[in-house]
Amino acid sequence: MSAIRTTGLSKRYGETVAVDDLSVTVESGEVFGMLGPNGAGKSTLIGMLCTLSTPTDGEATVNGYDIRSERDAVRDSIGVVFQEPALDEELTAAENLAFHARMYGLSREERRERIGDLLDLVELADVADDPVGEYSGGMKRRLEIARGLIHEPEVLFLDEPTLGLDAQTRRATWRYIERMNDERGVTVVLTTHYMEEADHLCDRVAIVDDGNVIALDTPTTLKAQQGGDMLELGLEGDVVTLTARLEDTPWVESVTATDAGVQVALAGDRTRVPDVVRLADETGVTITAVEVHRPSLETVFLALTGNTIAEAAAEGKQ
Amino acid sequence: MSLLDPQAVYALWLRDVKRFVRTPSQVAGTLVFPLMFLVFLGTGFSDAALPGIPAGVEYIQYLVPGIVGFTMLFGASFAGLAILGAQDTGFLKEILVAPVSRTSIVLGWIAGGATTALIQGSLVFLIAIPLGFRVANPLLLPVVAVVLLLLAVTFVGFGVALASQFSDTQGFGLLIQFIVFPIFFLSGALFPLSELPAVAQYLGRVNPLTYGVDALRGALVGASTYPLALDVLALGVSAAVMVAVGAWLFGRVESV
Numbered sequence: 001m002s003a004i005r006t007t008g009l010s011k012r013y014g015e016t017v018a019v020d021d022l023s024v025t026v027e028s029g030e031v032f033g034m035l036g037p038n039g040a041g042k043s044t045l046i047g048m049l050c051t052l053s054t055p056t057d058g059e060a061t062v063n064g065y066d067i068r069s070e071r072d073a074v075r076d077s078i079g080v081v082f083q084e085p086a087l088d089e090e091l092t093a094a095e096n097l098a099f100h101a102r103m104y105g106l107s108r109e110e111r112r113e114r115i116g117d118l119l120d121l122v123e124l125a126d127v128a129d130d131p132v133g134e135y136s137g138g139m140k141r142r143l144e145i146a147r148g149l150i151h152e153p154e155v156l157f158l159d160e161p162t163l164g165l166d167a168q169t170r171r172a173t174w175r176y177i178e179r180m181n182d183e184r185g186v187t188v189v190l191t192t193h194y195m196e197e198a199d200h201l202c203d204r205v206a207i208v209d210d211g212n213v214i215a216l217d218t219p220t221t222l223k224a225q226q227g228g229d230m231l232e233l234g235l236e237g238d239v240v241t242l243t244a245r246l247e248d249t250p251w252v253e254s255v256t257a258t259d260a261g262v263q264v265a266l267a268g269d270r271t272r273v274p275d276v277v278r279l280a281d282e283t284g285v286t287i288t289a290v291e292v293h294r295p296s297l298e299t300v301f302l303a304l305t306g307n308t309i310a311e312a313a314a315e316g317k318q
Numbered sequence: 319m320s321l322l323d324p325q326a327v328y329a330l331w332l333r334d335v336k337r338f339v340r341t342p343s344q345v346a347g348t349l350v351f352p353l354m355f356l357v358f359l360g361t362g363f364s365d366a367a368l369p370g371i372p373a374g375v376e377y378i379q380y381l382v383p384g385i386v387g388f389t390m391l392f393g394a395s396f397a398g399l400a401i402l403g404a405q406d407t408g409f410l411k412e413i414l415v416a417p418v419s420r421t422s423i424v425l426g427w428i429a430g431g432a433t434t435a436l437i438q439g440s441l442v443f444l445i446a447i448p449l450g451f452r453v454a455n456p457l458l459l460p461v462v463a464v465v466l467l468l469l470a471v472t473f474v475g476f477g478v479a480l481a482s483q484f485s486d487t488q489g490f491g492l493l494i495q496f497i498v499f500p501i502f503f504l505s506g507a508l509f510p511l512s513e514l515p516a517v518a519q520y521l522g523r524v525n526p527l528t529y530g531v532d533a534l535r536g537a538l539v540g541a542s543t544y545p546l547a548l549d550v551l552a553l554g555v556s557a558a559v560m561v562a563v564g565a566w567l568f569g570r571v572e573s574v
Contacts, residue, residue, distance in 0.1 A: 050415050075417035086408035090337050102329035103416040147412075 001064060003028045003155050003187040004049060009058035010211075011044050018044040020211035021058070028154075031181050031188040033202030034213075035195070035297060037313035041211035042191035043083055046159050049189075050080045063154045076104070079148030079186075083159040085140050089133035093124055093143050096132055097150060104151035111150075118146040122176060138169035145176055149186070156180065158190040162197060170194075174201055193309055195297040207301055209312060214304050219297060226295040226303055227253065228266035231276060234289030235261030242283045246276070260289070270294070326418040327426040334400070334430025338437070345438070348396065352389040352442050356381065359508065360449055370510025372541040380541075382446045383534035384507030386439050387527050390469040391501060393438040395494050397431025398477025402487045420569035427478050428561060432470035439466050458537040461546065465537065468553035469530040475560030482567040506543070507531050526556035 004026035011019040019041045026032045034042045047053045049062055051071045059066070065073040087096050094115060101111040119125040122142040132140065141161065148156050161177065162170040178201065181188050192198050198205045199219045207215040207222070215222060228251075235242065243262060246255045251272055253265040266272050270292045280287050301309050338344065360378045371380050404410040413423060443451075453459070477494075484490040504511070504518060505527035511519050522528050533549035536542030542549065 052411065052415060072417045072419075075415060078415075080411075080415050082408060082411050084408045086410075086412040088333065088337075088404075088409050089407065090340060091333065095333075095336065099329050099333055100412070100416075102325045102332075103413070103418055105323065105325055105417075 001028055002026060002061075003030075004032075004060070004062050004189065006049075006060040007058055009045070009048065009060050010056050011041075011048060011053065012056045017211050019048070019055075022211070022213060023058075024206060024213055024216065026155075026187065026189055027204075028187055029181075029185050030203040031177070031190070031201050033198040033205040034189070034191045034208050035193065035198040035205050035301070035309075036191075036208030037193055037309045039313060040208045042208055043159055044211075045208075046080075046157050046189070046191060049074075050078055050157055051075055076151075077154045079151065079153035079156040081141075081144045081148045081156070081158045081161060083163060085144065087132045087140060087143065087147075090131060092129045092131055093119065093135075094128040096143065097147055100147050101150050106151060114150050114152075118149060121179070122146045138165050138172070141165060141169075141173055142176060145173070145180070149180060149184070152184070153186065155187045155189060158188060160191055160193070162192070162194065170197070177201060193313065195301075195309070199297050205297065207297075207304060209301075209305050215300065222297060222300045223295040226299050228268045229270045229272075229295070230293040231264040231266060231270075231273065232258070232289075232291035232293065233261040233264060233276070233280075233287055235280070235285050236288055237285035238283055239285065242280055242285045245279055245283060249275075249279070251275075261287075321419050321421055322425070323418050323422040326416070326422045327429055330413070330423065330426025331429040331433065334397075334427070335433055337400075338430075338434040345441075348393050348438055349389070349441060349445075351392060352385045352438075353445060355388065355508075356385050356442070356446060356449065368509055370512045375539060375541050376450070378446075378450050379452070379539045380535070381508065382443070382451045383538055384505070384531050385446075386442050386466070386534060387469060387505065387531040388502050388507055389439045389442045390435050390466060390530070391473050391498060391527055393435035394431050394470050394473035395477045395480075395498055397427060397434070397474045398479075398481035399487060399490060399494070400431070401427060401478060401481040402484060402490055405485070406487060421565045424475075424478055424561070424565040424568050428471055428474045428564070431474035431477065432467060435470040435474065436466055439470075453538055454540040455537070461537045461550070462534060465530060465533040465550065465553060468550070468557045469526070471557040472526045472530075472553065472560045475557065475564040478564035479560065479567045482564070482570070501525055501527050504528070505531050510543075526553060526560075529553050529556075 002025045007023050009019060009022045022045065036042055048055050049060060049067060051067055051074050054068065061067065062074045063077040065077065067074055097115045098111060101115065119128050122145060124139060124143055132143065162173050165173060177188060180186050202219060204217060205219050205222060206213045239261065243255050246252050246264060251267045253267050256263045264276065273290065273292065277287060298308060305312060360381050363377045366377060368377065481490060504522045505525050506522060511522040529549040529552040532542045532544055533546055533553065536546040536549060
C-alpha cells in the first residue's frame with residue numbers, strides 16, 4: 001500500500017498558488033524527501049496532508065484515509081514535527097510526552113512504557129523532568145521527534161527537521177531519523193532545503209519549486225541524470241596532444257582548456273581517474289593537481305530551474 | 319473518534335492546572351484588581367447608605383459577591399488569552415493535529431480555565447473574611463460552588479469564542495479590557511442596577527454576571543433581586559450557550 005497518494009492536489013490563498021496540481025505517491029517504509037527553497041509550497045503540502053488545512057482542489061489519501069472525509073483516521077495514523085517548535089515550554093519533557101500520549105488515547109501502561117523507551121532513544125532520559133524551556137534547540141528537536149512517535153504512527157512528517165541546528169546536532173538528528181525508519185519501519189516524509197540532508201537521508205527525493213514537483217527519483221539517479229563527474233586537472237607539458245587523445249576517448253564527454261590545465265567532463269564517474277593519469281603518462285604530460293567534482297542535488301536543482309536553491313528562496317521572498 | 323474524549327479533556331485540564339500552579343506571579347496578578355476593589359471600595363463605602371441595597375445589609379456584604387463574580391469574569395476571560403499564547407508558541411498545532419474532536423478540545427480549555435478561575439474566586443472569598451465578610455447561611459455553600467462553576471464555564475466559553483476570532487494576543491488583550499469592564503459595571507456587582515437608566519438596566523438583564531452576582535448574594539448574604547432558582551437557571555442557560563458558541567467557532571478554525 002502507498003503511504004501517501006495525492007492527485008491534482010492544489011492550495012491557493014487568493015491569487016497565490018502555494019501548491020499547484022500536485023500528484024505524488026509515497027511508498028510505505030521509505031524516507032521521502034521534498035527538497036526545495038523556502039516558499040516552494042512544502043509546508044503547505046504537509047499542512048494539508050496532516051489535516052490542518054483543506055485543499056482548494058484535488059484528492060489525497062494518507063495511509064489509505066481521505067484527508068477530507070476521514071480526518072480523524074488520518075490524524076490517528078500520523079506523527080508530525082512542525083517547522084517551528086510546538087512544545088509547552090513550561091512543562092517538562094516527560095509531561096509534554098504524557099500530554100501527547102493522553103491526546104492520542106494511550107493506556108496508562110502504554111504511556112509509561114513508551115515514554116521511557118523514547119526518552120532513552122533520543123537520549124533525554126536524564127533531563128526528562130526539566131522544563132523544556134531550558135532545553136537547547138537540538139534537544140527540543142529530539143523531544144519533538146520522540147513525541148511524534150509515541151502513538152506509533154504509520155507516517156512521520158518532519159518539516160525542516162534540522163533547521164537552525166548546528167552541524168553536529170544535525171548529524172545526530174539524522175541518525176535518530178534513520179534509526180526510526182530502520183527499527184520501526186515508519187514511513188518518513190521530510191521537507192528540507194539542505195541538499196546534503198536530502199542526499200544523505202532520503203530513499204527518494206522530490207524536487208519542489210513554485211508548488212510543483214519538477215523531478216522525483218532516488219538521489220543517485222537524479223545526480224546521474226546530470227551526467228558524470230567533472231575532473232579539474234592541473235597540467236604541465238604537451239596539453240594539446242593530451243586534449244586530442246582525451247577527446248577521442250568514449251568515456252569523455254568534453255574537454256575544456258583552463259588556465260592551469262583542462263576541465264574534463266566524464267561520461268562515467270571518478271573510477272576513470274586512473275585512466276586519465278595513464279593517458280597523461282603516455283603523452284608525457286605531468287599532472288600537477290586533480291580535483292573531482294561530483295554532481296550534487298544542488299547541480300540538479302540548478303539544471304532544472306536555472307537557479308540555485310538560495311537564489312530561488314530569495315526570489316520567492318520578493 | 320467520539321464527540322467527547324475524556325482523556326483528552328483531562329490532558330488539557332492537567333496542562334492548564336500545572337501551568338497555573340507553576341506561575342505564582344500569574345495567580346497574584348489576577349488577584350490584584352479584585353483586591354483593590356475590595357479593600358478600597360469596601361472600606362471607603364463602609365458607612366455609606368446606597369439606594370437599592372436592602373436595609374440591614376452592610377456594603378462589604380453587598381460588595382464581596384460582586385467582586386468574586388468579577389474575579390471569575392476576569393480570570394476566565396483570560397483563558398482565551400492562553401489559547402492565543404499557545405498559538406504564539408506553536409503548541410496549538412500540536413493540539414489541533416491530534417485525533418481529538420474540537421468539542422473535546424474546547425471542553426478541555428473550559429475545564430482548565432474554570433478550575434483556575436474557581437481557585438481565584440475562592441481566594442478572594444478567603445481574603446474577604448478578615449475584611450469583615452460573613453456567610454449568612456453555610457448550608458447554601460454547595461449552591462455557591464455551583465454558581466461559581468457556571469460563571470466560570472460561561473466566561474471561559476466566552477473567552478474561547480473570542481480567541482478563535484483573533485490571531486494575536488495584543489489585540490485580544492485590549493478587546494477583553496473593553497468588554498470585561500462594561501460587563502462588570504452592568505452586573506450590579508458594585509451598586510444596584512435599579513438606579514441606572516432604563517437602557518443600562520435592560521443590558522444588565524441579559525448579562526450573565528448579573529445573575530451570577532445575584533445568586534451569590536442570595537446564597538451568601540440572603541438578599542437577592544431574583545429568586546435563587548431563576549438565577550441558577552439563567553446561569554445554566556448562559557453556560558450551555560457559551561460552550562456551544564465556543565465549540566462552534568473554534569471548530570471553524572482551520573489552520574494556524
